[in-house]
Amino acid sequence: MKFFSKFIFRVFLFIVVLLNLSNPSFSQTIVRALPGFPGDLPFKLETGYVEVGEREDVVLFYYFVESERNPTDDPLLIWIAGGPGCSTLRSFFFQIGPLTIEYPDASKEIPDLHLNPYSWTKLANVIFLDAPTSGFSYAKSPETYKNSDTLSAKYTYQFLSKWLQKHPKFISNPLYITGISYSGITIPLIVQEIFNGNEAGNEPRINIAGYIIGNPLTDRKIDFNTRIPYAHQVALLSDEIYESTKANCNGEYVNVQASNKLCQSALEKVDECLENVYIYHILEPICTSDSSTRSLLQKKISSSTNKYSVPLPRAAKLKGQQWCRENTYLYTDVWANILSVRKALNIREGTIGKWVRCNTDHYVIGKNDTVNYAYDVSSTLDNHRNFTKKNCRALIISGDHDMAFSHLGTKHWIRDLHLNVDSTWAPWFVKQQVAGYTESFSHDDFTLTFATVKDGGHAAQEFKPEECLAMVSRWFDHNRL
Structure with a gap:
């Protein structure tokens, strides 16, 4: 009888395992080593998938790095890339993540990875989320490949709810929705979804503390129309x-x-x-006439045995040309398309062919809705106005050499919020040097800090990582910049 009971129990466990495998709505992997980095990783990296949507047919991929300081008490950030339709891997390697890619030696088959001393994971737990159908995220059917500003926000809210259920130890950590560029549209929508969900009594209750957006697109009319006044102010x-x-x-x-x-x-x-000025940092050389990262996606795939590989920009090819920042981003294409990397990240086979940094839904001025993406929100000013009635903090960052979404447009829409001025325009410092300028505003329990980053581009974190780490460290601790 005992044998029969044990047999039934084992059969039951076997069926449960099969059901989980056939419907993996959530999966996660602890990554202890990565190709290109010597030895074990000195930080905790988790990758995984979360299925969202009405039928759980949109699958979002994420990289999660625990805080290297105090993961129990440090804030929890979720990082939303721009685009829309861009992977967070560029942010992981070139902006706020724990690793950087070494690119001087183009002869190596696998790019070198080095520790980033200015990673935001020094003081926060960070989820890097690949937006729907970007990076390693994927859709299960052509119908669910279609996305929009509002859908992306709903998917991200569902992702957070499921992720926190699987990581209950982070439910009480203050959560900040963070990102850059086009995420100036999606982040306020995500924050709104969270407030709405909390007010409706949804579980788990998400401990939303605020948001951080760098070089944001907030209002298309304001942000695009201030490009010309900005160009005039900087003598272009x-x-x-x-x-x-x-x-x-x-x-x-x-x-x-x-x-x-x-x-x-x-x-x-x-x-x-x-036309020959690099829109993302007016002092740096331009790579192509199309200064968006979309131009780099037209490069031909290598014919090597690795069908997903991408050729590195060899020194011989670049002879006589100036160094261009966008050429360095090719190393993410190389790294993410190496089969050993995919194995280390536990990427599901057959879900993604060639990995690309940004898909064809990347937004450009004057572009209409695509077959796969609806730009259904042109301004998030009303969302920011609504947050002034909440207990909420906001940090808005502008690289002062960014012409794509300049600080002029950002200052314009902040003034339109009609907030109380807590501190007027003044410099902030890192190592006794002016790192930029800042001012702060409030309304009841809402506070907004605006900061420029001197010599920062699009995004400021990439151009001035040390200064930006100092900025957010002070801001998280509720100190003046």
């Missing part, structure tokens, strides 16, 4: 060209009527001045 446009353009276009440089020939003519002169 003459007084005459700027004043003529401003007068003939009436301050509207995006939605210009075809019949307004004087405005069209003025904008042609503006284009002539700006």
Whole structure:
């Protein structure tokens, strides 16, 4: 009888395992070593999948790094990439993650990985989330490949709810939704979803503390129309060209009527001045006429035996050319397409072919909805206004050499919130040097800190990592920058 009972129990366990394997709505792996890094990782890295959507047919991939300081008490961040439709691997390697890619030696088959001394994981637990159908995230059917601003926010809220259920020790940690660029649209939507869910009594209750956005797209009309005033302020446009353009276009440089020939003519002169300036950092060399990362995705795949490999930018190919920052991003393409890397990350076989940094839904000015993505939110100003009625903190960061979404546009929409001024424009310092300028605002239990990063581009964390780590460390501790 005992034998029969044990047999039934074992059969039951076997069935449970099979059911979990056939419906893996959540899976996670502790990664102890990575190709390109010598020895074991000196931090805790977890990768995994969470299935979201009404039928759990959208599968989101994430990298999670526990805080290297005090994971029990340190804040929990979820990092949302821009695009939309971009992987977080660029942020992991080049902005706030624990590792960086060494790129001087292009002859190596696997790029070297080195520790990043300015990683935000020095003081926070960080989830790097690949947005729906970007990076290693995938959809189970063509229908669920379609996405939008609002859907992406709903998926991220579902992801957080499920992830916290599987990681209950982080439920009480203060949560900050963080990211850059186009995430200025999606992050406020995610924060709104969390507040709505908490007010509806959804479990688990998410301990939302606030949000951090760098170089954000917040309002398309404001942010795109301030590019020309910014270019004038930094001496890329003459007084005459700027004043003529401003007068003939009436301050509207995006939605210009075809019949307004004087405005069209003025904008042609503006284009002539700006077309060869790197929009993401006006002092750095431009790589291509299309300065977005989409241009790099057109490079041909290597014909080597590794069908997913991508060729590195050899020194011979770049002879006579200036160094370009965007060429370094190719190393993420190389690394993520190495089969041993995929095995180490426990990537599900057959889910992703060639890994790409950003898919074709990457947003550009004037672009309409694509077959797979609906840009259904043009401004998140109303969301920010709603947060002024909540117990919430916000940190908005602008690299002052970014022309894509300049600090002028960001200051414009912050003024439109009509907040109380707590501290006026003043420098903040790192190592006794001016690192940028800051001002702070409030309304009841809502606070907003705005900070520029001197010589920072798009995004500031990539160009000035030491300064940005110092900034967020002070901000998390509720200190002045």
